[in-house]
Amino acid sequence: MNYFRNKIKFFIITAFLFSAVMTVFASCGEKKLRTVDISITKADGSVVMVNSEVAETDEQRQKGFMERKNIPDGTGMIFVFDADQILYFWMKNTPTALSIAYIDSSGIIRDIFDMEPFSLASVESTVSVRYALEVPKSWFKKNGIKPGDKISLNF
Structure with a gap:
């Protein structure tokens, strides 16, 4: 049970970090x-x-x-x-x-x-x-x- 909670936490954290990094890269591409x-x-x-x-x-x-x-x-x-x-x-x-x-x-x-x-x-x-x-x-x-x-x- 603990193993699955850790997997889910890892997945959520990874998805959040990926989303944050993609947002930063997308905003860098738009030059003012x-x-x-x-x-x-x-x-x-x-x-x-x-x-x-x-x-x-x-x-x-x-x-x-x-x-x-x-x-x-x-x-x-x-x-x-x-x-x-x-x-x-x-x-x-x-x-x-x-x-x-x-x-x-x-x-x-x-x-x-x-x-x-x-x-x-x-x-x-x-x-x-x-x-x-x-x-x-x-x-x-x-x-x-x-x-x-x-x-x-x-x-």
């Missing part, structure tokens, strides 16, 4: 993106700031805001590409409504679109651009940011 403060200069000269995570690798760009349920107001994610190109974004596995600004290599916002959660519809830039900035839906509108406004490129 670096953040930058991006200033957006509007046509009237006023400046609006947004604290943005920087997605600059293929893996980071592919993941984006997927699985994120809360994106605080005043925050976003800037997607940095190596060359100007027509960009396509979608909302697969993204539960939070977003707005996206497509930005050319000189920092000028060329397009702003709203995107719906989990949509597989492709949202395409109208011209070749270098960057995309995602923020909570309607954040650009609430802050009076429009195509033609300029972002700082110091990231």
